[in-house]
Amino acid sequence: EPEVTQTPSHQVTQMGQEVILRCVPISNHLYFYWYRQILGQKVEFLVSFYNNEISEKSEIFDDQFSVERPDGSNFTLKIRSTKLEDSAMYFCASSEKAGGLGEQFFGPGTRLTVL
Amino acid sequence: DQQVKQNSPSLSVQEGRISILNCDYTNSMFDYFLWYKKYPAEGPTFLISISSIKDKNEDGRFTVFLNKSAKHLSLHIVPSQPGDSAVYFCAATNTGRRALTFGSGTRLQVQP
Numbered sequence: 193e194p195e196v197t198q199t200p201s202h203q204v205t206q207m208g209q210e211v212i213l214r215c216v217p218i219s220n221h222l223y224f225y226w227y228r229q230i231l232g233q234k235v236e237f238l239v240s241f242y243n244n245e246i247s248e249k250s251e252i253f254d255d256q257f258s259v260e261r262p263d264g265s266n267f268t269l270k271i272r273s274t275k276l277e278d279s280a281m282y283f284c285a286s287s288e289k290a291g292g293l294g295e296q297f298f299g300p301g302t303r304l305t306v307l
Numbered sequence: 308d309q310q311v312k313q314n315s316p317s318l319s320v321q322e323g324r325i326s327i328l329n330c331d332y333t334n335s336m337f338d339y340f341l342w343y344k345k346y347p348a349e350g351p352t353f354l355i356s357i358s359s360i361k362d363k364n365e366d367g368r369f370t371v372f373l374n375k376s377a378k379h380l381s382l383h384i385v386p387s388q389p390g391d392s393a394v395y396f397c398a399a400t401n402t403g404r405r406a407l408t409f410g411s412g413t414r415l416q417v418q419p
Contacts, residue, residue, distance in 0.1 A: 223405065225405065234410065236409070237407060237408070242405075247405055283351070295353045296407060298343075298351045300350045
């Protein structure tokens with residue numbers, strides 16, 4: 193069964209450093225998403241991406257964040273200068289259709305720890 | 308952000324019995340609802356969804372009920388199995404958006 197994969201599974205970084213989290217969505221999916229879950233809190237939407245551009249983003253997704261689909265298979269989330277409060281599980285998801293028309297399939301997550 | 312609420316942080320049921328997980332929402336723009344299951348150290352796994360044009364959707368042991376007037380949905384699992392033990396998240400969106408808004412989750416424990 194096709195699945196979303198994410199690397200690395202755990203990333204430890206120093207405050208102020210840049211990190212890139214990587215995802216390989218399901219191959220025939222067109223819509224890509226990043227979510228995060230701070231420990232003990234809800235899963236929160238960050239950004240959605242379609243047709244090589246951001247289609248929606250939340251208030252969390254400020255100028256420190258960026259997304260890219262550098263080739264036909266990878267989808268990345270970059271945090272330019274990490275803060276302590278960026279420590280969280282980051283989930284990538286993909287769907288065949290947009291929003292309410294297509295179920296989003298999630299990857300296993302990357303645990304980001306900012307020291 | 309309290310647009311989607313799961314007021315029961317945990318639920319324990321006996322194997323073979325029915326599990327009922329509840330979810331309330333406040334945003335009347337939501338028209339599509341999903342349930343996800345999450346095991347530790349894994350991402351959420353899609354279970355079942357329902358559009359606001361329906362009031363019930365069934366898939367095997369899982370049934371989701373939607374009461375639009377009460378802005379309430381519930382997930383019924385019958386019969387419950389020990390492998391169902393996980394955290395269950397309710398999520399909502401509308402057809403014009405991409406983002407899912409999640410509830411805080413309910414931890415289901417199915418006792419053998």
